[in-house]
Amino acid sequence: MTQLPTSTEKKLGLVIDLDTCVGCHACEISCKGWNTVEYGAPLSDMDAYGGDPSGTFLNRVHTFEAKAEGCASQTVHFPKSCLHCEDAPCVPVCPTGASYKREEDGIVLVNEDKCMGCGLCAWACPYGARELDQMAGVMKKCTLCVDRIYNDNLPEEDRIPSCVRTCPAGARHFGDFADPESNVSKLVAERGGMDLMPEQGTKPVNKYLPPRPKADVNGTQMPALEAQSEEITGFLGWLDRTLEKI
Amino acid sequence: MHPAPSVIIFSTISGLGFGLMLFLGLGLPDVNGWVAAVFATVALGLAVIGLLASTFHLGNPKNAIYAFSQWKTSWLSREGIVSILTLGTFFIYATLWAFMDMRIPALGYLASALAMTTVFTTSMIYAQLKSVPRWNTAVTPLLFLLYAAAGGALLSNQMTVALILLGLVFAFQSLAWMQGDTALTRSGSSIETATGLGGLGKVRLLEKPHSGKNYLLQEMVYVVGRKHAAKLRVLSLLLVALLPALLILLTEVNHVIVAVIMLSHIIGLFAQRWLFFAQAEHVVGLYYDAR
Numbered sequence: 001m002t003q004l005p006t007s008t009e010k011k012l013g014l015v016i017d018l019d020t021c022v023g024c025h026a027c028e029i030s031c032k033g034w035n036t037v038e039y040g041a042p043l044s045d046m047d048a049y050g051g052d053p054s055g056t057f058l059n060r061v062h063t064f065e066a067k068a069e070g071c072a073s074q075t076v077h078f079p080k081s082c083l084h085c086e087d088a089p090c091v092p093v094c095p096t097g098a099s100y101k102r103e104e105d106g107i108v109l110v111n112e113d114k115c116m117g118c119g120l121c122a123w124a125c126p127y128g129a130r131e132l133d134q135m136a137g138v139m140k141k142c143t144l145c146v147d148r149i150y151n152d153n154l155p156e157e158d159r160i161p162s163c164v165r166t167c168p169a170g171a172r173h174f175g176d177f178a179d180p181e182s183n184v185s186k187l188v189a190e191r192g193g194m195d196l197m198p199e200q201g202t203k204p205v206n207k208y209l210p211p212r213p214k215a216d217v218n219g220t221q222m223p224a225l226e227a228q229s230e231e232i233t234g235f236l237g238w239l240d241r242t243l244e245k246i
Numbered sequence: 247m248h249p250a251p252s253v254i255i256f257s258t259i260s261g262l263g264f265g266l267m268l269f270l271g272l273g274l275p276d277v278n279g280w281v282a283a284v285f286a287t288v289a290l291g292l293a294v295i296g297l298l299a300s301t302f303h304l305g306n307p308k309n310a311i312y313a314f315s316q317w318k319t320s321w322l323s324r325e326g327i328v329s330i331l332t333l334g335t336f337f338i339y340a341t342l343w344a345f346m347d348m349r350i351p352a353l354g355y356l357a358s359a360l361a362m363t364t365v366f367t368t369s370m371i372y373a374q375l376k377s378v379p380r381w382n383t384a385v386t387p388l389l390f391l392l393y394a395a396a397g398g399a400l401l402s403n404q405m406t407v408a409l410i411l412l413g414l415v416f417a418f419q420s421l422a423w424m425q426g427d428t429a430l431t432r433s434g435s436s437i438e439t440a441t442g443l444g445g446l447g448k449v450r451l452l453e454k455p456h457s458g459k460n461y462l463l464q465e466m467v468y469v470v471g472r473k474h475a476a477k478l479r480v481l482s483l484l485l486v487a488l489l490p491a492l493l494i495l496l497t498e499v500n501h502v503i504v505a506v507i508m509l510s511h512i513i514g515l516f517a518q519r520w521l522f523f524a525q526a527e528h529v530v531g532l533y534y535d536a537r
């Protein structure tokens with residue numbers, strides 16, 4: 001049903017540490033790998049070996065630059081996937097009932113057996129977290145690896161989302177935000193975890209940890225080089241003047 | 247937003263059909279027999295062609311039957327249900343009217359009300375989206391209703407009413423464009439709020455997440471052809487409202503003139519609907535430093 005649950009027992013989601021992320025895109029690739037062989041229709045690529053390749057991804061890593069007046073710029077790598085919003089605008093718009101938010105853990109999913117590929121949910125999501133697979137014609141989105149986290153067939157250390165398991169920098173954390181004592185809740189409290197586009201009123205579950213303040217952003221700028229004197233002397237000077245005259 | 251031809255054709259053509267139903271339901275024009283049959287067929291034909299066109303943009307049409315199930319929350323689902331109800335009601339009304347000479351006013355009023363409700367549900371699919379600030383306003387449903395009614399008035403030869411409606415279209419379309427141009431800025435969303443990095447200073451995209459195109463860019467960050475927008479706006483208002491209004495006021499309206507009026511109105515309508523999509527900025531564009 002496309003009615004959002006008034007509350008969910010657990011609030012499973014991710015914390016993404018923008019201070020630690022090195023922008024390697026490993027999470028993106030492991031996500032593509034896992035979700036191509038596991039949950040639902042594979043994530044297809046179009047014209048994969050041609051001149052104009054494109055494909056479906058559930059996680060994409062942007063890189064931004066932030067710069068304050070008079071300070072050095074800072075580079076921030078920024079992975080973005082579904083935030084499993086509490087007030088998910090993508091769910092109520094769905095005409096078929098394919099999109100839903102689970103009452104038990106808050107995960108937002110698409111039932112591909114009902115999805116007609118109208119794309120309205122992707123329009124409703126402010127974050128670009130949903131992509132219509134061009135081969136299967138159904139909506140794809142992050143499942144929070146629902147087929148890993150409860151999977152008793154996997155070794156215990158693998159029962160976390162594929163992106164979290166893969167991240168070589170340890171920039172991604174998985175847990176229950178409804179539990180104030182969980183690893184993710186503590187991280188958010190300690191590091192000032194934030195919402196993306198809070199003005200959209202979606203109440204994202206996933207939180208982003210802002211980059212830690214740099215020790216001295218002003219001092220990190222290179223001192224300007226000394227201006228070279230206009231007058232060149234010696235042979236080069238003679239050459240310069242002669243060439244000028246020709 | 248991507249101005250998909252199927253969606254433009256759907257919303258314009260079906261809008262005209264439902265607009266014509268509005269007037270036929272009210273018993274205007276006062277005709278019967280085969281003339282009534284022709285009017286009713288045109289109305290049904292336009293509405294059905296439009297609705298069929300809308301299925302062309304579905305990725306997985308075999309599941310379309312489920313689209314009638316989520317009326318409690320989904321405007322798209324409501325649109326599906328109300329449009330079927332409208333077509334059914336109008337079909338019964340028109341059949342009794344044209345073939346049995348039995349026009350039942352109450353049934354007609356019901357068909358008119360349902361026809362306008364269908365147009366309203368269509369408009370709410372767009373107006374409900376907070377992620378597209380330009381659409382997220384009460385002016386959106388108002389305009390959809392006005393365009394449908396104005397087109398219906400022209401088709402049903404109600405020229406005095408049409409004049410008034412075209413005037414309103416002109417006024418509210420101008421208002422929508424004026425408001426719309428600042429809607430994204432006024433929404434408060436920016437690349438700084440999108441990334442949460444505003445505290446560090448001015449933010450810009452340093453590196454795109456992918457070098458090629460993707461669904462998001464094609465569907466929601468459509469910027470092709472926007473540079474002609476200003477010209478197209480003028481052209482659209484001219485064709486959709488001004489020229490038809492002038493022809494109504496200054497000429498003896500006969501069949502040829504009506505044809506010219508309709509042609510002008512429909513071309514103007516296509517231009518307006520193209521702009522409605524092509525100029526609408528989705529906030530996801532902020533992640534790509536585009537609007």
Ligand code: SF4
Pocket residue numbers: 081082083084085088089090091108124125126127128129130141202
């Ligand atoms: S991030 Fe987008 S797709 Fe995910 S729950 Fe929120 S609105 Fe829906």
Ligand code: SF4
Pocket residue numbers: 093094095096097098099110114115116117118119120121122138139
């Ligand atoms: S694309 Fe599928 S999941 Fe999304 S709104 Fe349409 S039917 Fe629902």
